[in-house]
Amino acid sequence: MKRISDNILKDMTLEEKAGLCAGLNMWMTKGIDRLGVPAIHMYDGTNGIRKTNSDEEMGITGENMPATCYPTGSAIGSSWNTELLQEIGVALGEEGRAMGVELLLGPGINMKRTPLGGRNFEYYSEDPCLSGELGAAFVNGLQAQGVGASVKHFACNNQEYEKMVTSSEVDERTLREIYLSAFERIVKKANPWTIMCSYNLLNGSYASENEHLLNDILREEWGYDGVVLSDWTAVNDRIRGLNAGLDLEMPGPAEYNAKAIVNAVKSGTLQESKLDASVRRILELVRKTTEEVGDRPTADRDYHELARKAAAESIVLLKNDNRILPIDREIVSSIAVIGRFAKQPRIQGAGSAKVTPTHIDIPFDEILSLAGREITVSYGEGYPTDDKIDDLLIEESAKLAADADLAILFVGQPEYAESEMHDLAGIDLPLHQVKLIQAVAAVQPRCIVVTSSGTAMVMRPWVQHVPGVIHSWLTGQGSGKAIADILFGATNPSGKLSETFPVKLSDNPSYMRIRGENGKLYYREGLFVGYRYYDKKELAPQFPFGHGLSYTTFSYSGMKAVQSGRGGIVTFNVQNTGAMFGQEVVQLYVHDEECKWIRPDQELKAFAKIALAPGETKEVRFELEERDFAYYNTKRGKWTAETGYFQLVAGSSSRDIRLRERLYCDFGQEDISFHKFSLLNDWVGDPAARTVLERSLEEMNKHVTEKVELNDEFIGFWGDFPVIKIFQMFGQTWLKDMTPDEVTEELIRTYEQMRIE
DSSP states (O other): OOSOHHHHHHHOOHHHHHHHTBBSSSSBBOOBGGGTBOOOBEEEOSSSOBOOSSTTOOOSSSOOOOBOOOOOHHHHHTTOOHHHHHHHHHHHHHHHHHTTOSEEEOOBOOOOSOTTOTTGGGBOOSOHHHHHHHHHHHHHHHHTTTOEEEEEEETTOOOOTTTTTOEEEOOHHHIIIIISHHHHHHHHHHOOSEEEEOSSEETTEEGGGOHIIIIIIIIIITOOOSEEEEOTTOOSOHHHHHHHTOOBBSSSOOHHHHHHHHHHHHHTSSOHHHHHHHHHHHHHHHHHHHSOOSSOOOTTOOOHHHHHHHHHHHOEEEEEGGGOOSOOTTTOOEEEEESGGGTSOOOSOBSTTOOOBSOOOOHHHHHHHHHTTTSEEEEEOOSOSSSOOOHHHHHHHHHHHHTSSEEEEEEESOTTTSBTTBOOSOSBOOHHHHHHHHHHHHHOSSEEEEEEOSSOOBOTTTGGGOSEEEEOOSOOTTHHHHHHHHHHTSSOOOOOOSSOBOSSGGGSTTGGGSSOBTTEEEOTTTTOOTHHHHHHHTOOOSBOTTOOBOSSOEEEEEEEEEEETTEEEEEEEEEEOSSSOEEEEEEEEEEESSOSSOOOSOEEEEEEEEEEOTTOEEEEEEEEOGGGGOEEETTTTEEEOOSEEEEEEEESSSSOEEEEEEEEEOOOOOOOOOOTTOBHHHHHHSHHHHHHHHHHHHHHHTSOSSOOOOOHHHHHHHTTSBHHHHHHHHOTTTTTSSOHHHHHHHHHHHHHHHHHO
C-alpha cells in the first residue's frame, strides 16, 4: 500500500468505510481499487490450510486444495513443545504464502470445559498456561512469514449444542483465570493480527457485540490494537458490534449492514470516529499481510517430514506394563494387526478444520516396512464401518491374535463423532471395539491398543486387560509412520496428555451441566476445570494431566527457588538415567499455601521439553512473574498476589511430582480500599487500618459498658461482621450525635489520610 492508513482513510467516502467492514465474499476482504487498497484472502487453518476451490463456497463437505495436514490442536497440544509449534507456524506461513493466503484462521485455544465438546480436537488443552504458550509460539512463527493469525474463538465457546443462541454464564474470576488467560498470554506475547469472536453469548450479550469482552478487557485492559473479526454469520446487531470493537464481519458482502452503518453515522447513533477506528485497523491488517517478506516460497515444497515429526512428538504412551514396548525382535516373529483404522486411519476431525492432505502415511504399510522379512504381519478388519457388532469379525480377529506373538489393535472414535456443529454423545469406544479388545486380550496377553480420538477417552471397560496403550490422537498425515516408529522403538515417545482422561464421564466436573437449558449454560464448576478439579476433589483419573511414558527414565534433583524482584527463579537438574535418547516434559506447578480466597491445589505456571542423551544432565531454569503467583481478585477488580509461602512443585505429570520447594514471596502490603460494609477481618488485616480502628474503639469504650478489645477471641467471633455493625452492636450509648454511617465514613477518611501521609 502506497500511503499510510490515515491518509487513505481521509480519502474514503462514508459508504466505502462502511463497506470495508465486511468481507467481499466467503473468504476475502473488500478492496478499493481507486485508493490502491487490495483485497486479502483468509482460510481455515487450525491444523493445516483449508483453501477452497472457489472463494464463493464454504467447501466443508467436498475436497479442497491439497495442503499439509498437521496434528489437530488436541494432539499438538500434547507435544508440549513451543519450538515445534513455532516451526509449524513458520511452515504454514510459507505454505500459505505459496497458496496465496494472507490470513489463517487459527489457532483455536478455547479451554476444554467438557470432553464432549465437538470441536475439542481443534483446541490445545484444558490449561490456559499450556494453551497460551503454545498458541503464542504458533502465532509468532506464522506472522514472521507475513501471514496473519486469527486466534479463536473469543470467548467461552465450549459447546456446539445450540451455540448460536446459548449464553455462557461465567463469573468474572473464572472468566479471567481460566477462559481468557490463554488469549491474554497470546495477545501480550505474540500480538496476533486478528482475533475471531465466537458465536455464543457471554453473560447475556453476544460475543460479537459484548462491550465488556471486546472493549473493556481486550482493547482497554490488554491494549490490543489488531482486528476483531466475526466467526462466520456471528454478527447480530452490527452497530452494537462496531461500538463494542468488532471490526470485520464475515462472510460478506453484508450490504444490508453497510447501509445500516451509513444510516447510523448520519443519525448520530454511531460516531464516525468509532467507524474510523475499525477501518484504520482493517487497513493496517491489509498493509501487514501484503508487505513483501523475503522471497515467495515455491508451491511444490514438501512439508511431510515436519508433519511426521509433529505427529511423533504428539503421540502419548499411556501404558507400558512389563515393557511390552518397544517391540522386541528377539521374541516377536509374528504380529497380528487388527482394526480398520490400521488401513483407513483417522487423522483429523470434521468441519471447517478438515484439510485435504497432500499425502497420508498408512499405519499398516509402515508396520510392514519396519517389520521387514523377519517378522510376519497379518491383518484383521476387526469391526465394520457402522456401529453394529459383527461377531464373526471379532472371532476372526481373536484367532489371528492367538496365532501371533503380539497383537496390535487400532481403535478409536468413529469418523462422524468429532465435528463442528455437534457435540459428542460419549467418550467411550464404540461397543463393537470394546468387545473386540476384550476378545483379543483374552487369548493374547501380549496386546497393544492404539487409540485415535481428538478428545479424552474413557478406557475403564478394557484398559486393565491390556499391557500397552498408545494414544495417537488425530495426528495428521504423518501419523502412520510416527506410530510405527514408536512401536518399533525408532522413536522414543515424548508426548504428554494436554487434558485429563477420566475413569468415567460422570467424573468430569461439568457433567451435571454439560448442556445449556433455556438458552443459558452455567459454568458452576468455576475454576475447577480439568486437573484443578481432580486434585481438589482428590479424585483419581484414569490418566492425569501431563502424563506420558518414555522408553527411558529421568531423575530430578537439586531444586532451588528464590524470590527475584516481584517474581521467582526456580532451578533444578534433570538426568536421563536410562539407555535411550529421550525427551522429557518438565512441568512446574505453583501452590499457594494460604490464601484468603479459594484456589486450586496447584496450577501449571511453566514447562519445558528437554532432549537428553543417555546419562546426560541438564539444568532447567524457570523465571516466574508476580502474575504466576496471583489470582483475580474480583473485589479489587485486579490480579492479586498475596505475601506468604508458596510451594513450587516440579514433576513429570500433575500427579507424578518429583521435587518440591517452599518459597516465601513478599509482594508488599495489599492496597486495600475500604467501604461502608468492609469486614472486621479486612480492617485488622491491614496494620494501618487496625491502628485507626483501635483508636476509634478506644474512644467508643469510654462511653459503653461492654468494652471491645481486638483480641483473638473477639476477632475470631466477629471477624466476618462489617465494622459498621460492630458500632451498631456495641456503641449504642456512644452514638448520640453521630450515626453508624458517619462514624464509619470518618474511620475511612482517617485511614486514607494516614496512608497519604
